[in-house]
Amino acid sequence: MPGPFRNAALSKAAQTHRLRKLRAPSKCRECEGIIMVNGAECEECSLTCHRKCLESVAILCGHRKLQGKVCLFGVDFAQAPRTTPGEIPFIIRKCTAEIESRALGLQGIYRVSGSKVRVSKLCQSFESGRELIDMSENSPTTSPTS
Ligand SMILES: [Zn+2]
Numbered sequence: 001m002p003g004p005f006r007n008a009a010l011s012k013a014a015q016t017h018r019l020r021k022l023r024a025p026s027k028c029r030e031c032e033g034i035i036m037v038n039g040a041e042c043e044e045c046s047l048t049c050h051r052k053c054l055e056s057v058a059i060l061c062g063h064r065k066l067q068g069k070v071c072l073f074g075v076d077f078a079q080a081p082r083t084t085p086g087e088i089p090f091i092i093r094k095c096t097a098e099i100e101s102r103a104l105g106l107q108g109i110y111r112v113s114g115s116k117v118r119v120s121k122l123c124q125s126f127e128s129g130r131e132l133i134d135m136s137e138n139s140p141t142t143s144p145t146s
């Protein structure tokens with residue numbers, strides 16, 4: 001990957017962004033912390049992230065400006081964002097599709113609970129990046145502790 005972060009450990013999602021060094025202090029989309037130094041910013045979607053958070057960021061590049069955060073969890077099911085009325089909320093569609101696509105190849109996917117830390121991070125990512133979340137690096141087998 002070209003650019004200033006070619007030597008950093010990048011998650012699959014991080015590799016989809018066109019990263020440059022962050023110029024002004026900003027909020028990290030991955031950990032919610034303030035970035036003072038060593039930040040990255042995407043030229044296409046304006047995602048901002050700590051250099052160290054590029055390892056785990058799950059938000060893919062949408063190639064247009066990333067929307068602000070939405071509230072997805074802890075809200076009434078009827079209020080969950082959906083594109084057309086009466087449609088199944090995307091969060092449900094996305095999660096069931098992910099499970100079904102990996103059900104036959106991933107041991108424990110129906111049985112083992114995810115790590116609490118990773119689940120809450122993933123929830124945060126969904127509120128920050130909505131449809132743009134890459135879940136392929138999350139699985140029960142790669143997080144044995146919970
Ligand atoms: Zn961060």
Ligand SMILES: [Zn+2]
Pocket residue numbers: 016017018042043044045046047060061062063
């Ligand atoms: Zn981007």
